[in-house]
Amino acid sequence: MKRRKFLKNVSLASVSAPILLNDIKLQGIAKKLFDVPKSAEDRVLVIIRLNGGNDGLNTVIPLDQYDQLVVQRPNIIIEETAILPLTAEVGFHPVMTGMKNMFNAGKLGIIQNVGYPEQNRSHFRSMDIWSTGMLNPNETRGWLGRHFDANYPNYPEDYPNATYPDPFAISMGFEVSSTCQGLMANFSHAVSDPFATVNLISSAQVNDGTYFGDHMAYLSTLIEQTNEYGDQINSAANAGNTLSTLYDSNNPIAVQLRYVAQMISGGLKSKVYILNINGFDTHDGQVNPTNHSTGVHADLLKTLSDAVHAFQDDLQLLNLEHRVAGMTFSEFGRQIASNASDGTDHGDAAPLFLFGACVSSGIMGQNPTVTNQIVNQAGIPMQVDFRDVYASVLKDWFQVDTTEIQTLFEHSVTYYPVLNSCNLGIKEEDELQSLLLYPNPATTSTTLRLPMDKEERVSIRIVDINGREVQSVYEGELASGVHAIHMDVANLKYGNYVVQVQRKTKNEKIQFIRVQ
Amino acid sequence: MIPNQPIEEPVSLSMSPYTGPCTKAQAAHLLRRTMFGATNQQILSAVSNGMAATVSSLLQLPSVSPPVTYDPADGISAVGTTWINSVYPVNATAAQTTETTRLLSLAAWSMQRLNNQQLSIVEKMTLFWINHFGATATFDSRATYNYHMLLRNNALGNFKQLVKDVTIDPCMLLFLNGATNNVFSPNENYARELLELFTIGKGPQIGPGDYSHYTEEDVAAGAKILTGYIVDGLRSDTMTSPVATFLSLLHDNTNKQLSYHFGNATVSSAGATEYSNYIDIIFQQPQVATYICTKLYRYFVNYDITPAVQATVIQEMASTLIANNYSILPVMQELLTSQHFYDVALRGSIIRGPIEILFGKLNATSSAPTFNLETNANMYLSTYFFGETMGQAYLAPPSVAGWSAYYQAPAFSQLWVNSTHIKTRFDLAAYLTIFTGIAFNNQNFKINALAFVNGLSVPSDPVIVINDICEVFCPKPINAIQKAVLKSILTGGLPDFEWTVDYNAYLADPTNINVSTPVRQKVEQVLFRVFVMPEFQTI
Incomplete structure (x- = not known):
């Protein structure tokens, strides 16, 4: 009588009754898991480039390092009381209320200390590295360009066509994105206003094999593509919709993201949208000297945070949340110590944001360690290689085969869970074999989905990041089947935790974050 | 862009003087690469004067008159007088108004300079340096003007001296934080770009913080060497010009140790002139000459530096530069008269940038606004904003590295044109030809189609008209x-004879709009069509 045994143990832990899920197969799991498309084909990635090198330490602020930061950067440090706490150890710049809301709703992920080995502090070289996803200086193709090249040969000559009528990537504004540079052409199509109709005079040109001939072929193809893609974009924009009232029309990124929502909802099949915010190279006047929570950097972060928040709101209203995910990147972080110009010089690693309803977890990685010692030119050391983030995005989001992904990068790729919380509907069988926690981040309670392939004794406990047990959840036998175990976490301090599930046959763990 | 098929590389790599034929094709190539939009008459003169004489003329730098106030909102300088040595009002709000007025005046003046018709390399060379040093306009236009004139006056001068002068130029001190770089908190911004972008260039990273030609330690040492300069007199109500001032209290007096790339040299404290000693040390490395000659080559000749070009043409240019103690003029003289430069494989290898598009149209058709001071200035401002919309704001390069089309592999000049910019280019073509042009105060400024056609070889012959148009605007037949x-x-x-009849009727009665309008409109329509052809997009 397994069930009785199981019920008897329930009262031992701070657990409400686990429910056997076999019969109702997953019905109780958060509904969002089933709203996703059955393949990654319809998924969209929005990339926002923070151009100039974002000061990570004033963006995602390590609260447990605050006293040392006061020593390192007294003239630019954010006033402690103004910081928006996310957890006990991590806070946001005060202007980032929108992104904080998203974090609390489980729609924003942070990866700490992202960079690349042997940081090169040139903007241009660094941006090349981030765009190509390669440290090799001879690489000229972008990381997305290589992926597109592998899947859509003979671009641009054979495109658009009946199967692929839309641009593969859209670069908002006036420039194409070097992340999408392919072998023969750039896969991104620059769009400043999707409502503007385009009809250019075209004239077929032959490439006679000279430099001039190469330009003629490039321009002719560009003109033809501009006309064809322009029509597609224009139709999508006109067919599309936008519902959020949070967009600020004075915020240029909000305006562009609204266009993106309009195009996606209108049915444009572009897979990637790229946006750019200039001005993060804050060597001087990064903050207002009389109020460090304001100033140039604050304005930039507000632009980002407000725009992304409005966009996410719109996606939810448009019921597109599970098709669209986003990420930010910047060529480097800035040095730990500030300079005398109320600014910061080029540094090393920095946090990176992922956003969307399908992000995997709250905060990945630990706070950087800051000392009281000012070391000339010191930056934040890299802990997560940016190429692994790209690889993980391709795997989680576009479901790219790992064999292909490995060929796109020069080092042996490590995968992290970045955008996999919606993947259950796609690879149901695989996912059924593993743990899942939802919602994550959690506020007062969360639910552990625990599949059991046979009856077994199980020990479930919550430990902190140092491995200390903070809460015992369940001890005892569980029957075969999928269980949903409710956990009350209201008494935990804000921060990162791990749920450990131990049984005779295997030990598993899953990370979660407790937020306000 | 990596081409579909192997590109036919230049046949001649020789830097010895070109001795082949000098027809309109060669002359037009020379003027396209050294000016913005030469007229048919200028091309014909170049043919008759010969290449050597034409190059000599091109390498003269004409003097220019300074910008003048066109808007009474300046408040200090009267309309029609120059503001370059005028103080600002005491009141900060008023000073802001004055500055806005002056900045617009400077922008309009820059466009007026580009619109000049003289046979000289000065405009193209000045833009080269604007791109090379990458500084944007600062918040005191007198400093911006002085910086611009430094580049313009030394456009063919001594590169080493130019780097020294730029290093302590107030506009640059503000742009890359040199003005706040001091012993108490060194700011590396200028020190880094000085090595990475302005002089020796960055090579592959060959070790931690080691970029082949310099190291992170050199950047840190450079920052200390450059400490102590501040900028005085910004928007001053008493000083007629902002100046760089050296304060020894702010200078780092320690000995600065450079890396093995500079022979482990030590730069000892030398106060206000220490920066100059440091730049002398940098310029002892021949890599400086290779670096700047590579940039000159990409700007004037071709983006594609093949191993053969690197080993011959670039090295020859670099040797000439070093042999002439970093004077730019002999390098340009040699390049523009070389066999390599005239190799037909290089024709049309560069896609026009926005400034090239704008003034390629206006200058080649002798079109310039001829209204009063205020109207002209506003029309030039519209031109400035056209350039900005197409991706090239003349006073504001997008980054300290300049415009990406001049340096970003593999696409280089193809980056000027994408689906958005191609549309803007086509819109501008229509605007300046078949539409009304730039309007201000009930005046219109557009391409002067009649003056243009009148300057062609045989305007009454439609075959010759079209041939001339193609030679003026397209690099290849x-x-x-x-x-x-x-x-x-x-x-x-x-x-054909119908055109001849119409044109002759216009010539016989040029002020009669009944006969001039049909001729003008037809030429405008042809020019519109030419301006949207892919061929016109290249030089």
């Missing part, structure tokens, strides 16, 4: 079908 399309636009699809 266009195909027969395109030519037939252009001629049928000019003749309205009628036999």
Whole structure:
């Protein structure tokens, strides 16, 4: 009588009754898991480039390092009381209320200390590295360009066509994105206003094999593509919709993201949208000297945070949340110590944001360690290689085969869970074999989905990041089947935790974050 | 862009003087690469004067008159007088108004300079340096003007001295934080770009913080060497010009140790002139000459530096530069008269940038606004904003590295054109030809189609008109079908003699709009068509 045994143990832990899920197969799991498309084909990635090198330490602020930061950067440090706490150890710049809301709703992920080995502090070289996803200086193709090249040969000559009528990537504004540079052409199509109709005079040109001939072929193809893609974009924009009232029309990124929502909802099949915010190279006047929570950097972060928040709101209203995910990147972080110009010089690693309803977890990685010692030119050391983030995005989001992904990068790729919380509907069988926690981040309670392939004794406990047990959840036998175990976490301090599930046959763990 | 098929590389790599024929094709190539939009007459003069004489003329730098106030909102300088040595009002709000007025005046003046018709390399060379040093306009236009004039006056001068002068130029001190770089908190911004972008260039990273030609330690040492300069007199109500001032209290007096890339040299404290000693040390490395000559080559000749070009042309240019103690003029003289420069494989290898598009149209057609001071200035401002919309704001390079089309592999100048910019280019073509042009105060400024056609070899002959147009605007002959399309636009699809009749009727009575309008409109339509052809997009 397994069930009785199981019920008897329930009262031992701070657990409400686990429910056997076999019969109702997953019905109780958060509904969002089933709203996703059955393949990654319809998924969209929005990339926002923070151009100039974002000061990570004033963006995602390590609260447990605050006293040392006061020593390192007294003239630019954010006033402690103004910081928006996310957890006990991590806070946001005060202007980032929108992104904080998203974090609390489980729609924003942070990866700490992202960079690349042997940081090169040139903007241009660094941006090349981030765009190509390669440290090799001879690489000229972008990381997305290589992926597109592998899947859509003979671009641009054979495109658009009946199967692929839309641009593969859209670069908002006036420039194409070097992340999408392919072998023969750039896969991104620059769009400043999707409502503007385009009809250019075209004239077929032959490439006679000279430099001039190469330009003629490039321009002719560009003109033809501009006309064809322009029509597609224009139709999508006109067919599309936008519902959020949070967009600020004075915020240029909000305006562009609204266009993106309009195009996606209108049915444009572009897979990637790229946006750019200039001005993060804050060597001087990064903050207002009389109020460090304001100033140039604050304005930039507000632009980002407000725009992304409005966009996410719109996606939810448009019921597109599970098709669209986003990420930010910047060529480097800035040095730990500030300079005398109320600014910061080029540094090393920095946090990176992922956003969307399908992000995997709250905060990945630990706070950087800051000392009281000012070391000339010191930056934040890299802990997560940016190429692994790209690889993980391709795997989680576009479901790219790992064999292909490995060929796109020069080092042996490590995968992290970045955008996999919606993947259950796609690879149901695989996912059924593993743990899942939802919602994550959690506020007062969360639910552990625990599949059991046979009856077994199980020990479930919550430990902190140092491995200390903070809460015992369940001890005892569980029957075969999928269980949903409710956990009350209201008494935990804000921060990162791990749920450990131990049984005779295997030990598993899953990370979660407790937020306000 | 990596081409579809192997590109035919230049046949001649020789830097010895070109001795082949000098026809309109070679002369037009020379003027396209050294000016923004030469006229048919200038091309014909170049043919008759010969290449050597033409290059000598091109390498003269004409003097220019300074910008003048056109808007009474300046408040200090009267309309029609120059503001470059004028103080600002005491009141900060008023000073902001004055500054806005001066900045617009400077922008308009820059466009007016580009619109000048003289046979000289000065405009193209000045833009080269604007791109090379990458500084944007600062918040005191007198400093911006002085910086601009430093580049313009030394456009063909000594590169080493130019780097020294730029290093302590107030506009640059503000742009890359040199003005706040001091012993108490060194700011590396300028020190880094000085090595990475302005002089020796960054090579592959060969070790931690080691970029082949310099190291992170050199950047840190450079920052200390450059400490102590501040900028005085910004928007001052008493000082007529902002100045760089050296304060020894702010200078780092320690000995600065450079890396093995600079022979482990030590730079000892030398106060206000220490920066100059440091730049002398940098310039002892021949890599400086290779670096700047590579940039000159990409700007004036071709993006594609093949191993053969690197080993011959670039090295030859670099040797000439070093042999002449970093004077730029002999390098340009040698390049512009070389066999390599005239190799037909290099024709049309550069896609026009926005400034090239704008003034390629206006200058080649002798079109300039001829209204009063205020109207002209506003029309030039519109031109400035056209350039900005197409991706090239003349006073504000997008980054300290300049415009990406001049340096970003593999696409280089193809980056000027994408789906958005191509549309803007086409819109501008229509605007300046078949539409009303730039309007201000009930005046219109557009391409002067009649003056243009009158300056062609035989304006009454439609075949020669089309041939001349193609030679002026396209780097290579266009195909027969395109030519037939252009001629049928000019003749309205009628036999050739109908154009001759119309043109002669206009010549006989040039002020009669009944006969001039049809001629003007046909030329405008042809020019519109030419300006949207892919061939026109290249030089």
